[in-house]
Amino acid sequence: MSVLSVVCTALGDPGKGASLPRLETQLLERIKLKSDQVRIRVASSSVNFADVLQLRGLYQEKLEPPFVPGKEVSGEVIEVGEKVTQFSPGSFVVAVCSSGAFAEECVAPASSCFPLPRGVDVREASAIPIAFGTAHLALVERAKLRPGQVVLVLGAGGGVGLAAVQIAKLLGARVVAVARGGTKGKAVKQFGADHWIDSETEGINLQVEVKKAAPAGVDVLFDTVGGQATHESIRCLRWGAQVLLIGFASGNIPSIAANIALVKNITLHGVYWGMYLSKAPEVVRESLREVLAWAAEGRLRVPICRSFPLEDARLALGVLHSREAVGKVILRPSAEMQPRL
Ligand SMILES: NC(=O)c1ccc[n+]([C@@H]2O[C@H](COP(=O)([O-])OP(=O)(O)OC[C@H]3O[C@@H](n4cnc5c(N)ncnc54)[C@H](OP(=O)(O)O)[C@@H]3O)[C@@H](O)[C@H]2O)c1
Structure with missing residues (x-):
């Protein structure tokens, strides 16, 4: 099985100008899950300032091309590693990962996945965790x-x-x-x-x-x-x-x-x-539980200004880089997921 993914093949500047990052959409082979990981069918991936820095080679955590950019997703769990007990196929989650979010499917450690309550639109929820x-x-x-x-x-x-x-x-x-x-x-x-x-x-x-x-x-x-x-x-x-x-x-x-x-x-x-996520995960878990509950109750609104298909990842990154973004920019794979509100 192959997965449509955005692949960075050369670093550069996602805005206008001479040195653009090379981003291609490619069909990549599914990777095998480790025992503590989950595979998520992505409803949306959020674009972060850190992605822009990483694609310019300026982020503290460096990645060498080729790599699939992106650090947070929302979606449905479709497979879990043998040691994962807190999620099962059919669970809806938001998740963070070091890379790999700009794709139809994303693999994340179960410890970085958070249950998505009803009332939060799974197609927008990737904009919440970070x-x-x-x-x-x-x-x-x-x-x-x-x-x-x-x-x-x-x-x-x-x-x-x-x-x-x-x-x-x-x-x-x-x-x-x-x-x-x-x-x-x-x-x-x-x-x-x-x-x-x-x-x-x-x-x-x-x-x-x-x-x-x-x-x-x-x-x-x-x-x-x-x-x-x-x-x-x-x-x-x-x-x-x-x-x-x-x-x-x-x-x-x-x-x-x-x-x-x-x-x-x-x-x-x-x-x-x-760093809290690795050093004090229980603090992050409790904090996100409260944030997601507030979002489910309609007390917080997810401020999404633009949504792009995976193929337009560079445009999406450009909106952030040029300071045009008002709130969050997200990517959505073409296979639409239902809102599940
Ligand atoms: N500490 C953490 O854990 C953590 C987590 C997430 C993000 N961050 C950091 O927080 C910052 C904001 O992240 P964000 O996701 O809110 O980014 P964003 O959506 O792109 O917003 C950044 C804002 O910074 C302002 N800004 C001022 N000078 C800028 C410049 N030269 N280039 C770009 N923006 C400029 C812009 O507002 P105006 O156009 O109104 O000036 C822009 O709206 C970034 O530095 C990011 O790395 C830190």
């Missing part, structure tokens, strides 16, 4: 966000950003969202932000704008962007604030002055969801 898992882990497990606190979200129109906006609102926080341009601005408002700052405004001083929106200061900074935006935001923190370091989408890793952290009693949290 984005919502990271936002939930950061805000709930690390910052222990409380109702009434002010959360400043940088990169709020992105996949992780829109998840953070929604979860912070659900927890009763006041959300100040920074996103570039009117389309992202509209989205962050629709997903619950109380205040939107347009980072595209000519001559903008982020520090001044945040202080206008939150005169008493920011309790929790949720930072997916890094660079200058971090420096300006740090100046808006109130005494005892917390900084959640999620990512550096700007490509610029900021230095945070230790004296400012000391004087203001600021706590810095480095948050790497993938």
Whole structure:
């Protein structure tokens, strides 16, 4: 049996320009399952910032071509290894893997699969684990966000950003969202932000704008962007604030002055969801259980802006790379799965 898969045969830049990654759709032979793995018929695969970095050879976890990109899927379990007891053929799951998600079928360790409750559309659920898992882990497990606190979200129109906006609102926080341009601005408002700052405004001083929106200061900074935006935001923190370091989408890793952290009693949290998955899997399992339950109850919405067939994986990656994505971009194999709501 062969599986339609997206194969990267050369690294490069998924956006426009000279050095594009070479991506081909190929029929690959099914691999044999290991005893602790499951095989999933993919309903959708989500495109992540990490995929773009990996295809450019810039991600911390390097892969040499040829490889099948992609790190998260949703779908139906169709086969399980002999040691797997928690899933069986017919189980619906979301799953994460180190690679191999951009395909009709995906093999993942059973320990990285999570049961999908009824009420969440299996065709969209691949957009949940990494984005919502990271936002939930950061805000709930690390910052222990409380109702009434002010959360400043940088990169709020992105996949992780829109998840953070929604979860912070659900927890009763006041959300100040920074996103570039009117389309992202509209989205962050629709997903619950109380205040939107347009980072595209000519001559903008982020520090001044945040202080206008939150005169008493920011309790929790949720930072997916890094660079200058971090420096300006740090100046808006109130005494005892917390900084959640999620990512550096700007490509610029900021230095945070230790004296400012000391004087203001600021706590810095480095948050790497993938590492939690291997070091504290029970924390991730409980966090995703809550996120998926909220999604099933309609308290969180999966923000999908574009959906592409596998053959157009490069276009999908390009949407993320060019910063056009508002929320999540997904790939869907051509054989449609029913929603099972
Ligand atoms: N720590 C973790 O476990 C974890 C998990 C998932 C993701 N991440 C990281 O979090 C960051 C955001 O991920 P995501 O999935 O939300 O990505 P995304 O959907 O592409 O969103 C990234 C946002 O960053 C902003 N941005 C600012 N400067 C940028 C630049 N030079 N290039 C691209 N985007 C830029 C963009 O907003 P504007 O256009 O509004 O400026 C964009 O909406 C990435 O760095 C990713 O690696 C970390």
